[in-house]
Each structure stands twice: as structure tokens, then as C-alpha cells.
Amino acid sequence: AQKVTQAQTEISVVEKEDVTLDCVYETRDTTYYLFWYKQPPSGELVFLIRRNSFDEQNEISGRYSWNFQKSTSSFNFTITASQVVDSAVYFCALSEARDSGYALNFGKGTSLLVTP
């Protein structure tokens, strides 16, 4: 079963629109970690944010904000006033502890296209 679901495969918006990328996760652990990564067209993977399961405080960083809700197992990402440079594939990921370390599960990604 998919542990991290990003239901939106592709989103297209016009510059300056707000856009929310959804992420729903599944875990039985009480302690876990959630991440968002960005993969621009150049291909590298860039870390955006990390949240642990005990910190439900929402976070804002410039035009980016994240809404973590344990009640719905969601960790959504909103870009306000989108720009062309935001065009990328965005991945949500879940890290869970195992006996031998941490296993990471990534969602399938959401491809965001921002057009002028």
C-alpha cells in the first residue's frame, strides 16, 4: 500500500495564483517525520521542509506555507502568488524508524507548471 499519496499528478496555474499541493500519509508509528522536496527541471532534489509528528504548528517561509494535520494524516503545501520559477516536481516523504534505521517513503510527486 502506498504510504504517501500525492493525488495530484499535475497541476497547471497561471502566475500569481495560489496553489496547494496535497499530501496524505499512512503510518502506525507515533513518532515519524514528514518532508517536502522540490525537483526543478534541472533535476536536482532540494529540501524544503521537515516536520516531526509532535509538531503540528503550521509553518510559513516567504511564499511557502505548510499545513500539518495529524487528524487527517495530511501535510499540505501551499505556494502563494506562484511564480514561473516554482515550476517543478514536488515530493512529499515520510520517514519511519525501523530496527536498522530509518526507511523513507516518497509520494509519486506532483508536477507543477506555472505559466506567465
Added chain:
Amino acid sequence: EAQVTQNPRYLITVTGKKLTVTCSQNMNHEYMSWYRQDPGLGLRQIYYSMNVEVTDKGDVPEGYKVSRKEKRNFPLILESPSPNQTSLYFCASSFGGAVEQYFGPGTRLTVT
């Protein structure tokens, strides 16, 4: 400069010919991991390592081997590559698997 390096960046090979993709980091990270990225499937973890001589399987370990003899290196070994292992491979490292990972630039592998 802090970085994760992978070699080679591009590789075309034939079925059954053993190959190794190297991964090296200079940040003294304990945790290292390999992923493959395929269209429509996102990133899937192949193997991870919490420290020297400590490795474990991720979601898609079949057909791959790893070793962690030194802290800085984590090579990915394909003993007998098959066409379904054609993919984009990323190595990553971090101070533990619960914090942000630093990714290498990727290795595009084609097996014919």
C-alpha cells in the same frame, strides 16, 4: 564544498554486465541511501545505511547490492543488470534518516 557525488552520471550497459555506481559524501554523515526514480512512480528507496557495516533494504532492493565499508562511501552494485533497472538513481546522505537528506546529482542508467 559540502556535497554528495555520484559516478558515473550516465551509463549505458548491456544485460548481465555487472556494474557499480559509486556514491561519496564529504559531510561526515552517518545515514546514506539509494533511490531510483521512474516516471509516474516517484522516488523509491532501494537500500539505506545507518552507519558503517549497517545496511537494510528499502522498498525495492531486488537486483541490487550495497556495502558500507567506509563512512563516506556507499556504492550501489548491480550484479546482473536487467532492462527493468533502467532508471535515474539518486544517492543521498544525512545526519540520520529523520532529518533532511542531501542528494547527489543522479545517475542515469540504461540497460539494453
